[in-house]
Amino acid sequence: MELLAFGNTGWGDELFYATLMTIAVSITAMFIGFLFALIFTPLKLSKNKFLNFIANSYTTTIRGVPELLVIYLFFFGGTGAVMFVASIFGYNEYIEINAFITGAFAIGIISGAYSTEVFRGAIQSIDKGQFEAASVLGLTKFGKFFKIILPQTLRLAIPNLSNVWQITLKDTSLISVTGLVEIMRQSYIAAGSTRDPLFFYSFAAVLYLLLTFVSMKLINRLEVKYSRGY
Amino acid sequence: MDLELMINSFPKLLSAAIITLKLLSVSLIIGLFIGLFFAILRLNKNVFINKFAYGYSYVFRGTPLLVQIFIIYFGLGQIEYLRSTVLWVILKEPYWCAIIAFALNTGAYTSEILRSAFQTIKPGIIEAGKSLGISNKVIFYKIQIPIAIRQSLPAYGNEIILMMKGTSLASTVTIMDLTGVAKYIISTTFKPVEVFIVAGGIYLFMTFIIHNVIKFLEKKYSFN
Numbered sequence: 321m322e323l324l325a326f327g328n329t330g331w332g333d334e335l336f337y338a339t340l341m342t343i344a345v346s347i348t349a350m351f352i353g354f355l356f357a358l359i360f361t362p363l364k365l366s367k368n369k370f371l372n373f374i375a376n377s378y379t380t381t382i383r384g385v386p387e388l389l390v391i392y393l394f395f396f397g398g399t400g401a402v403m404f405v406a407s408i409f410g411y412n413e414y415i416e417i418n419a420f421i422t423g424a425f426a427i428g429i430i431s432g433a434y435s436t437e438v439f440r441g442a443i444q445s446i447d448k449g450q451f452e453a454a455s456v457l458g459l460t461k462f463g464k465f466f467k468i469i470l471p472q473t474l475r476l477a478i479p480n481l482s483n484v485w486q487i488t489l490k491d492t493s494l495i496s497v498t499g500l501v502e503i504m505r506q507s508y509i510a511a512g513s514t515r516d517p518l519f520f521y522s523f524a525a526v527l528y529l530l531l532t533f534v535s536m537k538l539i540n541r542l543e544v545k546y547s548r549g550y
Numbered sequence: 551m552d553l554e555l556m557i558n559s560f561p562k563l564l565s566a567a568i569i570t571l572k573l574l575s576v577s578l579i580i581g582l583f584i585g586l587f588f589a590i591l592r593l594n595k596n597v598f599i600n601k602f603a604y605g606y607s608y609v610f611r612g613t614p615l616l617v618q619i620f621i622i623y624f625g626l627g628q629i630e631y632l633r634s635t636v637l638w639v640i641l642k643e644p645y646w647c648a649i650i651a652f653a654l655n656t657g658a659y660t661s662e663i664l665r666s667a668f669q670t671i672k673p674g675i676i677e678a679g680k681s682l683g684i685s686n687k688v689i690f691y692k693i694q695i696p697i698a699i700r701q702s703l704p705a706y707g708n709e710i711i712l713m714m715k716g717t718s719l720a721s722t723v724t725i726m727d728l729t730g731v732a733k734y735i736i737s738t739t740f741k742p743v744e745v746f747i748v749a750g751g752i753y754l755f756m757t758f759i760i761h762n763v764i765k766f767l768e769k770k771y772s773f774n
Contacts, residue, residue, distance in 0.1 A: 346705035384711070384757035385750040386718030389729050397742035486612075497722065504616060511624065518625035525613040525621065533610040 323514060324523070328513040331510040331520070338506035339527055345424050346489045346501060352428025353488065357435035364440045368427045375436070382433035387426075387491050394426040423495035437487060442476040443469065475546040482539040486532055493528070503527050556744045563745075566731035567752050573645075573717045573727060577652035578710060584653060585660025595773045603661065610658035615716050618655055623647040623723045648720040648737050656713045663709060667701035668694060700771045707764030711757050728752060 326332040356378075363375035382390065398417050406415060432508040446469060454464040497502035511517035566611045591603035610618065626632055626641055640646045671694055679689040720729030732749035 379755065381750065384715075384754045386715040386729055386753060388718040388721065389732060389746065389749060389753070390682050392733050392736060393742050393746040394727075396736050397746070400740075400742070431657065434667040460595065474669045490614040493616045494719075496616070504614070504620075508620075518621065521617055525609070525617045528613045528617060529609065 323510075323519060328504075331506070334506050334510065335503070335523070335527070338501055338503045339531070341420075341493050342489070342502040342531070344499070345420065345427065345492045345495060346485075348420075348424040349427035350485060350488050351429050352424060352478045353433075353435045353449055355447070356429060356432025357439050358394070360432070360436040361439040361443065361534065364436060365443060367420055369398030376418070378434055383437075387430055388494055388497070390430060391426045391494055391497065394422050398422045398425075419495070419498050419500040423492070423500050426478065427488060427491050427495065430491060431484055434484045434487060435481065437475065437532055438477050439478040441480070442473045446472050447475055458488065469548070475550070476482075478543050480541065482536065482543075485535060489531060489535070490528065552739075552741050552744050555735075555739060555741055556748050557743060559749055562735070563594055563728060563731055563749050563752055566726060566728045567756070569716070569726065570586050570717050570728040571756070573648060573652065573720055573725070574710075576621050577656060577717070578713060579651070580653035581656035581660055581713075584657030585664055588657065588661035589664035589668060591659065593668055607658040607661050610655050611662070615651065615655050615719055616722065619648060619719055619723055622651045644723040644725055648717075648723055648725055652713065652716060652720075655716065656709060659664040659712075660706065663702045663705045664698055666705075667698040673701075702764050703764060703768050703771065705759065707768075710760050712763070714753070715758065716754060718719075733754050 324332040324335070326329050340384055353505075360375045360378055363371040364379075366372060366375075399415060402417055406412075434541050450472065451464070454468040459467065490504060493504040496502060496508065499505065501509075503524050507520040511520040516521070588603045589604055592598050592607075594600055594603075620643070623644060626647075632638055632641060640650075675693060675697070679693050680686075685693075717727060718729035720727045721733060724730075726734070728749055732745050736745045739745070761763060
């Protein structure tokens with residue numbers, strides 16, 4: 321137990337901050353994923369074959385290629401890409417990108433592919449009459465989307481989005497390979513310096529279980545909230 | 551775009567893909583048995599057995615695969631007692647540690663898939679079997695299992711693809727699988743995009759094949 325003490329003697333405070341980091345990366349990645357879903361869901365639902373193709377390539381590639389490979393692409397390629405863009409604007413110094421941003425972006429793109437599929441499925445399962453009724457009532461395009469379609473989409477999407485959240489949360493453990501100090505990285509450091517990997521990795525597993533457990537409870541509440549009236 | 555690098559790295563990555571496929575197939579076969587075993591435990595009416603099986607699948611589905619590999623590879627070696635048993639022959643090899651972790655992980659997901667498949671079998675079918683005087687054992691093996699397999703094919707296909715992506719984590723415990731070799735080439739040439747295209751292409755090709763095989767099986771074993 322003294323291994324988990326707070327302060328300089330134990331790893332308690334380090335692991336606590338690492339857990340906060342995992343939560344921060346997961347939420348950021350999930351948010352970036354939503355932004356990607358916001359772009360690609362309309363493309364998927366569009367009648368234009370070319371736009372469909374772009375959206376399908378995105379979701380198939382991401383869902384068919386290991387997360388770790390995508391992370392390596394961003395970790396090794398991110399700096400190069402940013403420096404290339406900067407060089408167009410005449411800036412030729414070395415740019416170091418923050419591990420948090422690289423990681424959150426890589427996981428976000430992965431999470432976005434799953435979210436896109438979830439939103440597509442949810443929107444497609446909304447009764448056509450709802451769209452027509454909204455038009456008949458003379459709602460504007462925005463009103464139609466935010467007042468009629470979105471609330472119903474959310475009700476259908478939340479159970480599946482909770483799966484996406486779980487996947488995203490677990491995927492953040494992979495960012496540890498880039499050196500960002502989240503739960504997995506901190507456990508690796510602690511295991512290395514105390515030579516007690518069994519304890520620290522098991523504790524990491526407990527932390528992840530706790531995170532998934534608590535987030536499931538919170539999401540269940542949301543689910544209840546959005547299925548009012550059903 | 552460094553086309554030469556892409557062509558040169560292709561054979562290396564392709565031979566690494568064989569290791570990926572080996573890891574995948576061995577862990578899927580072991581995982582299927584683990585999954586079936588725990589699915590049967592889940593259907594048991596005894597609360598303790600039931601809770602035990604649920605706990606297994608909850609823990610393995612609720613924690614990242616990376617943690618599981620690290621516990622087995624780095625953690626278990628720490629137990630002095632294990633080092634003196636026969637098990638150590640297996641546990642000192644990163645290859646087998648990875649396979650144990652993958653098999654336990656996919657076993658947890660498979661048990662959930664099979665459990666829900668068993669539960670969707672209409673009780674009428676089992677009752678029909680009973681009224682024909684077929685023994686419980688035969689009903690289970692000849693009626694419930696074939697129907698459950700058919701029911702779970704689509705979900706299991708997804709699980710195979712997820713597991714194939716999961717095997718990339720073997721590269722974190724020094725196994726040179728497709729991702730491991732890709733990372734090695736990236737870190738020696740600093741050409742991530744080219745290597746990603748080739749390695750990702752191979753992964754996508756494997757996904758495509760798995761997807762179509764499952765689709766074919768679904769059609770072959772469909773009820774109508």
